[in-house]
Amino acid sequence: MIATTTAPVATAPVRTAHRPSARLRAWATRAPLLPALIFMIAVTQLPFVATLVISFFHWNALYPKARRFTGLDNYRQVLTDPALRHSVWTTVLLTAAVVLVSLVVGLALALLLDRPFRGRGLVRTLLIAPFLVVPVAAALLWKHVLYNPEYGLFNGLLHYLGGPQPDWISNTPLLAVEASLVWQWTPFMMLILLAGLQSRDHQQIEAARVDGASDWQIFRHLTLPHLRRYLELGALLGSIYIVQNFDAVFTLTSGGLGTANLPYTVYQSFYQAHENGLASAAGVLVVIGSIVIATFALRVVSSLFREEVSRA
Amino acid sequence: MSSVAVRVRSRRGVGLGLLAWLAGLLFFLPIAWMALTSFHSEADAATNPPSFGASLTLAGYRDFFGVGGGASPWPALINSTVASVVSTLCVLLLALPAAYALSVRRVRKWTDVLFFFLSTKMLPVVAGLLPIYLFAKNAGMLDNIWLLVILYTSMNLPIAVWMMQSFLAEVPVAVIEAAQIDGARLPTILARVVAPIALPGIAATALICFIFSWNELLFARVLTGVVAETAPVFLTGFITSQGLFLAKVCAASLVISLPVLAAGFAAQDKLVQGLSLGAVK
Numbered sequence: 104m105i106a107t108t109t110a111p112v113a114t115a116p117v118r119t120a121h122r123p124s125a126r127l128r129a130w131a132t133r134a135p136l137l138p139a140l141i142f143m144i145a146v147t148q149l150p151f152v153a154t155l156v157i158s159f160f161h162w163n164a165l166y167p168k169a170r171r172f173t174g175l176d177n178y179r180q181v182l183t184d185p186a187l188r189h190s191v192w193t194t195v196l197l198t199a200a201v202v203l204v205s206l207v208v209g210l211a212l213a214l215l216l217d218r219p220f221r222g223r224g225l226v227r228t229l230l231i232a233p234f235l236v237v238p239v240a241a242a243l244l245w246k247h248v249l250y251n252p253e254y255g256l257f258n259g260l261l262h263y264l265g266g267p268q269p270d271w272i273s274n275t276p277l278l279a280v281e282a283s284l285v286w287q288w289t290p291f292m293m294l295i296l297l298a299g300l301q302s303r304d305h306q307q308i309e310a311a312r313v314d315g316a317s318d319w320q321i322f323r324h325l326t327l328p329h330l331r332r333y334l335e336l337g338a339l340l341g342s343i344y345i346v347q348n349f350d351a352v353f354t355l356t357s358g359g360l361g362t363a364n365l366p367y368t369v370y371q372s373f374y375q376a377h378e379n380g381l382a383s384a385a386g387v388l389v390v391i392g393s394i395v396i397a398t399f400a401l402r403v404v405s406s407l408f409r410e411e412v413s414r415a
Numbered sequence: 416m417s418s419v420a421v422r423v424r425s426r427r428g429v430g431l432g433l434l435a436w437l438a439g440l441l442f443f444l445p446i447a448w449m450a451l452t453s454f455h456s457e458a459d460a461a462t463n464p465p466s467f468g469a470s471l472t473l474a475g476y477r478d479f480f481g482v483g484g485g486a487s488p489w490p491a492l493i494n495s496t497v498a499s500v501v502s503t504l505c506v507l508l509l510a511l512p513a514a515y516a517l518s519v520r521r522v523r524k525w526t527d528v529l530f531f532f533l534s535t536k537m538l539p540v541v542a543g544l545l546p547i548y549l550f551a552k553n554a555g556m557l558d559n560i561w562l563l564v565i566l567y568t569s570m571n572l573p574i575a576v577w578m579m580q581s582f583l584a585e586v587p588v589a590v591i592e593a594a595q596i597d598g599a600r601l602p603t604i605l606a607r608v609v610a611p612i613a614l615p616g617i618a619a620t621a622l623i624c625f626i627f628s629w630n631e632l633l634f635a636r637v638l639t640g641v642v643a644e645t646a647p648v649f650l651t652g653f654i655t656s657q658g659l660f661l662a663k664v665c666a667a668s669l670v671i672s673l674p675v676l677a678a679g680f681a682a683q684d685k686l687v688q689g690l691s692l693g694a695v696k
Contacts, residue, residue, distance in 0.1 A: 129522075129523075132516060132520055132521075132522050133516065133522050134512075134516075135512030135513060135515050135516040135601070136512070136513045136516035136517065136522055136528065138509050138512070138513070139509040139510060139512070139513035139532075139572060139576060140513070140528070140531075142509060142568070142569065142572065143531075143532065143535055143569060143572055143573070146565065146566070146568075146569035147535045147538060147543060147569055148535070149546075150542075150543030150544075150546040150547050150550075151538060151542050151543050151546075153543075153545075153546035153549075154542055154543060154545060154546055157545065157546070211438075212435075212438055215431060215434060215435040215438060216435060218428065218431060218432070218435075220428065220429075220431070220432030220435060220436075221432060222436065223435070225439075226435050226436055226438075226439035227439075228680065228683070229439035229440065229442060229443040230438070230439050230442050230443075231679065231680075231683065231686070232442070232443055232446055232676065233442055233443075233445070233446065234679070235626070235672070235675050235676045235678075235679035235680070236446065236668070236672045236675070236676070237629065237630050237646070237647060237650070237668070237671050237672045237675055238630055238632065238647075239630075239632055239647040239650045239651060240647075240650055240667075240668035240669075240671055240672045241668075243650060243653055243654070243664055243667075243668055244445055244446075244449050244664075244665075244668055245445070246654075247653070247656070247660075247661060247664050248445070248448065248449055248452060248661060248664070248665060249445060249448075253461070253463060254460075254461040254462060254463045254465075254661070256445075256448055256465060258463060259462075259463050259464050259465035260464075260465075262463055262464045263464060286442070286445070289442070290442070291690060294686060294687045294690070295687055295690070295691055295695055297687075298687045298691075298695045299695070333695065336691060336695065340690070340691060343536075343537055346539065347539045347540060347541070349540075349541075349632060349633045350632045350633075350647075353632070353636075353651070353654075354651065354654055357654065365541070366539065366540070366541045366633070369541040369544070370541065370544070370633065370637070373544075373545050373548070374637060379545060379549075382545055383545055386539075386541050386542045386543075386544070386545065387542070389539045389541055389542060390538060390539060390542045393537055393538065393539050394537075396537075397534065397537035400537065401530060401533065401534065401537075404533065405526075405530065407695070408526075
């Protein structure tokens with residue numbers, strides 16, 4: 104489908120009497136792109152440049168007179184502050200755990216849904232639903248309705264089994280946040296992996312089956328290699344969204360009990376502590392972390408993208 | 416294949432189908448429980464063990480909508496609607512021509528431009544939050560819904576450009592060239608030739624942008640107050656427990672999630688493509 108558009112565009116068939124100069128035509132081609140491009144640069148790139156500049160200043164909004172250039176001092180402070188270092192670690196743990204678990208569960212669900220069975224469409228819909236609950240609402244649901252130690256559903260069900268009645272959020276705060284995020288992100292992974300499964304070469308699989316390959320052999324040697332790129336894509340896109348997670352941490356624990364991740368810490372350090380310089384330095388560090396992930400993500404997306412272009 | 420093998424395979428198939436059903440119901444259970452609780456009275460909602468068969472009432476919904484006093488959610492719902500709908504329209508207005516220049520009548524180095532859009536999506540929101548806050552404060556735009564419209568437009572534009580360029584690339588060039596020979600100008604070509612073919616894709620893109628805008632919390636939390644507060648910010652009012660309020664929380668969460676659930680199910684087929692920025696079809 105893309106091949107139809109790649110080749111012949113350059114040879115525009117229209118020839119008017121007074122042909123506009125090549126440069127003018129190039130600008131005419133570019134014109135529809137410019138509003139979007141300029142808008143994006145203004146709204147996303149300029150603020151980041153400002154963040155970078157502010158990160159080199161000592162600047163507390165409550166004492167604006169004391170603003171002064173401090174070079175890398177904010178970075179030194181951010182990197183040596185135990186609370187901030189802890190939030191870096193929390194971010195890594197939270198992201199890795201949520202991405203890995205939802206990827207594995209998502210793969211299992213995708214494999215189950217790839218086979219025909221009665222009511223498959225309905226089950227798919229049921230599975231997608233958690234992803235379509237507003238994140239704050241989902242966090243409230245887990246906090247009050249499921250985790251509540253006195254009347255939450257979990258302890259209510261445990262009651263029937265005669266089990267203990269733990270205070271989930273206080274006992275295992277990070278795990279509590281992670282579980283709620285896994286519930287929301289597993290459908291996302293499932294959707295991507297299901298699309299991957301459905302793009303397999305079914306003739307090849309049939310041929311392997313005829314040759315006597317077992318289900319496990321087919322999964323191990325045909326399905327898994329094919330899914331590799333989709334697994335990578337799911338992991339990377341998931342990481343990009345979950346590294347930035349604010350809603351769940353804010354709602355479930357308000358950053359308490361050692362669950363404050365970097366976005367929450369940045370929010371807190373300028374919104375509550377008014378430390379503009381420190382907040383900016385922490386923000387720049389989040390960006391550096393994201394760039395590392397994003398470089399890999401861009402590579403995966405671009406390889407899928409090129410494959411798509413060349414296949415068509 | 417022997418009939419025994421077929422029977423074994425089909426019996427295992429039934430088992431796996433049941434397993435899939437079980438997983439689906441397990442994932443849906445919290446939502447089903449939330450819906451059931453929202454129709455219980457507050458006293459029945461907060462029991463241990465849970466009262467599954469308690470009588471149903473609309474009290475939670477009446478409470479949420481502020482019938483018996485308390486803050487009304489309507490201003491927040493209206494703000495969210497304005498921010499999501501207007502920003503989605505702005506996104507379409509900017510993304511459609513851009514996607515055209517990246518798929519139909521391509522600029523040079525169009526892949527580089529595409530990847531620039533994608534890279535902005537990977538810049539964390541917190542990286543620009545402080546300057547935007549300071550700018551809004553100095554420009555007197557704090558607590559102003561139009562600021563959110565601008566920010567949500569920038570948040571969704573890259574996704575929309577990626578999705579739409581992949582949809583527009585499916586429009587045959589021959590049709591466009593024919594229109595050009597007939598003397599049609601760009602706006603006419605876009606409206607009469609390109610849009611109809613790409614319409615289902617454009618609709619899905621719009622729904623996904625709507626979902627992301629409706630869900631957004633961080634910008635709204637930092638940049639709005641009493642006037643421009645959105646629905647997710649309204650929900651944060653329920654973070655600290657207020658005595659017996661489970662039915663009300665469930666009603667609020669459900670009502671505020673309904674537009675997203677509706678939009679998500681409507682866009683179900685294109686959801687993966689949108690969420691993976693067009694990389695997976």
